[in-house]
Structure formats: C-alpha cells, structure tokens
Amino acid sequence: MISTHIIQGPVSVMKELGSLQQRRSNKSLQYLANRIMKLIVVSRKVQFKMMSPIMMNSNNNLTYNVLLSFLTQTKEYLHKLGSKITATKNQQEVEEADYFRILLEFKILRSNFKISCGERVKWKECCVNVACKIFIYDLNMPGGKWDFAFSLINLGFYLDRSLIDEVGFIHPSQFVALDQHGEDELLQSEGGIVSSCRLRANFPETGKVGFWCRDHKLGISTEVLFPLYNTAKHSFMDAVRQNKILRNVKMVLTKDQDLSRYMDELHFSALILSYSPKSEQAWSQRRWVIRMIAERCPNLQEVVEKESDLVGKIAEKYKMNYRAWNHRGWLVSYMSISQVLNELNKSRHWASLHVADNSCFHYRRRLLVKIFSSKEGPSPVLNCSAILNQVWKEELDWNEMLIRHYMGREVSQILFGYHPAPQLPVTGSLVSSPVPLFVLDKAYRNRGNGVSSQLEDNTTQNIDLAAFVDNEFQLLENYPSVPDNDFEDSKAQAELSASHFSWLGKQCAKSLPMEIQEKLRTRDIKTLLNKVCPEKSFLWNDLSFGESIQK
C-alpha cells in the first residue's frame, strides 16, 4: 500500500504562503512565491520518482487512482500559486520542462495500464489540462516557450488518437466567436466520465489565445503558427543532422511491422486533410500507407470503407475536389464487387443532390467500369447477368431522370454526351470515341452473350431518344421567344442544346440510330446555332459538322 503522506507533502508549505501574504510586502511575496514554486516542482519530481517503482508492482486501479490524485493535486497547487504570482519582467526560471517530463512519464506508465476506456479519457484530459495550465501562467519562459508549445501539440496528438480529430488555423479575432459559453470551463471533478474537455492556452504577456481545444477539435492561432513552424522545423532539421531520427516517416514505418502505427499515420494524415483537403502529398501518403497495409493484411474491406467515407465527408465540405475523388477512384481497385455495388447505391442520393459535381459522376463511372469488366468467377453476385442488366438499367433510368430534371445545366451535357464505360467489352476492343449512353446501351444488348432476350425492346429506348432530340430542337428553334422562362435561363438552355447538337453531329453521326440521323439531316443546325450563340460563330463555322451528317 502506498502511504498517502507522499502525496500530501507541500500542503503545509502552502499554508505558510498564506500567512506570509498577510505580513510581507508584494515584492518579497513574489520572491518567496517563486522560491516556493520551485520547491514544489522539485519536491513533486522527487515524490514521483519515489512512487514509480512502487507503482510498477501494485494493482493497476490503485496506481491509476494514485496518479490521478497526484496530478489533480499538482494542478491545484499551481492554480493557487498562479493567482499569487503576477507577470513580471524579471527572469523567472520555471521548470516547465520538468512538468512536461512528468507528464510524459505518466504517459509511459499509462501505456502499461489496462484501464478502461472511460478512465483513459479522463486521464488524458487531466494531463493535457495540466500542461495547458502551465502554459497559461503569467510567467516569462525565456526561449523555451515555443518549444513547449510545440511539445504541447505533440502531446495532444500523441496521447490518444481520439483526442483530436480536426485541426484548424484561426485568426485571433475569431476565438471570441468560438467561445459561445464565455469563460472556458476546465475539467470538473474526477467523479463521472467527462466526454469533452475545453481548454485554452493564452500568451503569457498579452492574454491572447494561442491554442484552443474543445470537443476534440484543436484550434491554433495564426499568430502562433509561424514561430511554431519555425521551431518545429529547426528541431526536426537538427535532429536529422545529428542522426537522431530518420528523416522520413515512410522510412520509419517501413522498419516497423506494427499495423497500429500505420493506422496512426492514417489518422494523422486525416488531421492534415481536415485543414488542407487538396494536399496531394497527404493523399499520396495515404495511398502509400494503404499499399503497405495491403501487403501485411489481405482483408482491406474495412480500411477501404473508412477511406471511402473519409472522402465522402471531405467531398461534402469541398466540392469537386479532384485529389479526393481521384483517391476514392483509386480505392475501387481494392474493392470487392459487393462493395462496389454498395458504393454505387450509397453515392446515388448524394450525386443527385450535387449534379454539378463532375468528379462524383466520374467516380460512379469508375464503379460501373469495375462491375462490368470484372471477370470474377466465384462471386455469386456477378454470375447472374440479370443483375448486371439491372444495374445498367437503373443507371440509365436515373441518368435520364436527372437530365430531364436539370435541363439547362452543364451536367445534362455530361450525362448525355459521355458514356460511362470506355472499357466495356462491347466490341471486344477499347471504345475510344465517345458514344452516347443510349447507343452504347443498344450495342451492349447486342453483345450476343444471351443477354438481350431478357431486356425490353430496343425501340423503347430509341423512341425516348427521338422525343428528346425533338425537344432539343424546339428549344433551339423557339429561342428567344420561349415564354415563362426568364431570359437568362432560356439562353442557357438553348446554348446547351446547341452544344448537344454539335456534339451529336460532329462526333457520332454514323453510330446514331437511323431515325435520328434523318432528323439531323433535315434541319439547318448551323443557322440555328448562330442564332442562339452568335458570339461563338467562329466555332460553329469551323466545326462544319453539318457536312458529316449529310454524307
């Protein structure tokens, strides 16, 4: 059993200080307070060292409780002291490094503990809380303060991967808005589990906020950023020069076979992406990590799913993020067919709400390519060609619905003009020229692998297309006298119809169904286009697509 007197040591000293206040002048009070502060620090350090060997051998829960009390007490002493020490210009030696070392030692001990999750959270919050308090103090920390700040951030990241899930750089004036509740509330009692902690660390001289933490989100003041970065960089370069550390995280990870380190790296990379979602380096780092994980662990399903969800979250905040969607597309090659089908369904709703997001539709195309070009034998899902057709038909119908719904948006052109699967085994070779969806559909059905008989009439599709083309012509012909719409809308619609037609005429005239070719032939498209978009006449005249149809 550990005797409690070890913990209660400096209580008597604090009583001394209280009585001193009443008798001495301010200056000597400060001097004394500083001396006592140092004394406390040293004594705590000694106490802790005394405790360690005993703790190693005793019951986990007990040790945990002891350490928690130790920390809490230290916190209280500091708090009491802090209110008596005012900012001075004098050199004051504060052994914050010692405190930090103490905290680190706690952490090391902690990693040997098998304590419950809830207690772990309390524990870490306590540690960070104390560290922040040290920083808060109106104490001049010559030189060391930025090293300390950097260490603090490190501590935050390192303590628990769930402690911080988002990082942001905040202008000093915006911290006020963040603190909706006015005064920051520090951790309350140790009784019940505290699920979130609110912390703030201010600059000693000005009282301005340097670091801010709440609900697992870390905010760093932009004023802190520059000196923090410089400190970090110099520390890093120095350490590399002295060969203390490997210069590249990948080098470290390659030596380490521990899967959890890779997961940690993914978490860290997600933090970077939380404030820099277009960072190509961060995305390619993730791919490297996943490739390493794939070598060690063949079942990537969960990892892939989480990755896909991460991209989904980022895509919600930052539209048409090329790097993020490209990453998601890369994941497709690691997905099982059932996962692909799942992704297709999951993203459909989102896609219909974000029809302007070209990247999203491109991703869907990649999913479709995977489905249709997969030759997976053992998969029961894909052996049934009815399911293939079902997927294909659903996609077509949904696309058509979107086109009608969003007439006048560029996306309708995207959907109308481009087919989803260049590598479809339609003709047995790569289809390198663009073919509208409906044409591809027809060719697909005639593949001759016993599929076509199950599908609905070819003519249904062609009738729909004919109606579509007629509608487009009407838009062009009636422009600009279309009633009801305001001027801008109808112009945009007409312009799009124009581009649809030049597309049709120029690119795939020969592969269109006969009726459509007939229609195009009988209309004077060029004149229509010049009427709608006279400013682009240099384009219409040059395209001279009319001739290709009239052949």
Added chain:
Amino acid sequence: MEDLVRELAVDKHARYIVSVEKRKDDFESVVMEHLRMSGAYWGLTTLDILGKLDMVDPDEVISWVMSCQHESGGFAGNIGHDPHILYTLSAVQVLALFNKLDVLDIDKVSNYVAGLQNEDGSFSGDMWGEIDTRFSYIALNCLSLLHRLDKINVEKAVKYIVSCKNVDGGFGCTPGAESHAGQIFCCIAALAITGSLHHVDKDLLGWWLCERQVKSGGLNGRPEKLPDVCYSWWVLSSLIMIDRVHWIDKKKLIKFILDCQDKENGGISDRPDDAVDVFHTYFGVAGLSLLEFPGLKPIDPAYALPVDVVNRIFFGR
C-alpha cells in the same frame, strides 16, 4: 491589340517577382519554401518573357540551385529537402534560362530521372513511387532538354500516357482518372515532345478544351468550375499544340488576364481582386505570350520556356 500594351504593368510585375526572390524569412516564403525551386522557375521565366532577366544575379541563383542537388542526382525544392522529379525539372529549366546547363553532370541528373520510370512506362515522382502523368511529362521534358531521351523507353512512356486518355478526349493523372486541364496539358505536351500527337483526337479534345471558356472570358479547368488564370496556360497551350486555338475567344481571354493584375503592387492573381502570387503571375504572363501580346518574348507551349532558350538548346547558338 497595340493599345493594350499600356495595360500590362510590366515594370511592376518584374519588381514584384524580384522582391519575392529576396524574401526568405517571412510567413509566405516559409510556407512555400518546400517548392522554392519551382517558384524560382516561375519567377525567372516570367522575368525573361518580360525582358527583365538581367534584374537578378545569375551566379547567386545558380549556386543556390546547385546546392539543392541531392547525391542521387535529383534536385530538391530547397536546401536540405528531399529530391523529387518536380524540382529536378525546375532546376534544369532555370539553368537553361541562364544558358548554364553545362554546370550540370548531365548523366547524373538524367540517370536520376530515368531511374524513376516503371515497368509499364509510367514515371514515379520520387523513390516512394507515386505515379502521375505529370511526372511522365516532366521526365520527357527534362530528358529532352538534356538530350538524353535514349536513357528511357520512350515508346512505353507514350503508351502509358495514351492509356490515360478518357472518353471525352481528355487525360487524367492515371488511367481512368477524371479529365483535368492541368493533366491534359502534361499529356499533350509529352506527346508533342515525342512526336506522338497522332494519338489524340484533336476535334474531340479541342471541343472539351474550348468549353472551358466561361462568360467572363477566363478559362476553368473542368466543367462547372470557376475560371482561373493558371488555366490560361494549361488550356491555351494544349489548344495551340493541337491546333485548335481559334476555337476560343482570344480577346476576351486577354482581357480576363489583364483584369487579374494588381497594377499597384505588381503580380497577377487567380481571378480579379484576389491576392497575387508568383505562380499565377507566371501563368498569366505566359498565357499572354501565347496569345501574342505585344512586347513579350514568345514562349514554347510544350517546353514552357522562351522560344529562344529552346532554340539555343536544340539548334545550337
């Protein structure tokens, strides 16, 4: 167009670039320090196009460039950083501007680049293996300037690039990736350098590219995105290489680029009234050069260096 000459603040832009080159320790420079080599290329090429390259001291620049070379032969973005193919090309381009390619151990540099080619013809950016068609362009550009294309398998390199062609005629960063104007530029320029433009459906791609011009006259990089001055280079250069530049409205584009200038402090931004940076200053000026804006040196659309520099390399002094 002669009346537009007054509209380009040549002196201000030149002075802006020189000031950026001098700055090393403030926040903006520090944030960009890992790609300073590319920053040097953007700034110095702009100065050359503006006819103001003599505003910098070549010896100082060259000695800094060489100090960024790694023992593997590749160049890093700055002193003490890791080498990457991106900065290797920028270093070679900067040396080419000053006609100092002879300070290089040509074989050492080209071996580094050639060593990054993979089995399928693609190129990695560095030893960690990330593949992107940008790197294919960089490798082909760099080795071509050094007259060492024989160190790689050019046929496979071309084949890989062609495999990244999409249905809409555009190119992505890897096979199956979405078409993007920046990636398209890299692929088209790479194919141009290797004499392989016959693989491109010029009408189809030209169509996709000319659709990038929006109402304000600026160009975007993908459907439904905002215009950005950097696309004035990537889209424009691609259109020139496939001979379809007459499909966009050049006057409107010139006006857009000129509107993106900061005429008081110098520099060009991504769109009107935004903050300027060296990156967009380069692309704006380079775009104007391609559009034959008076008073600017002509620039090669594939090598992205002034034409006289390219001629010097390929046709002697």
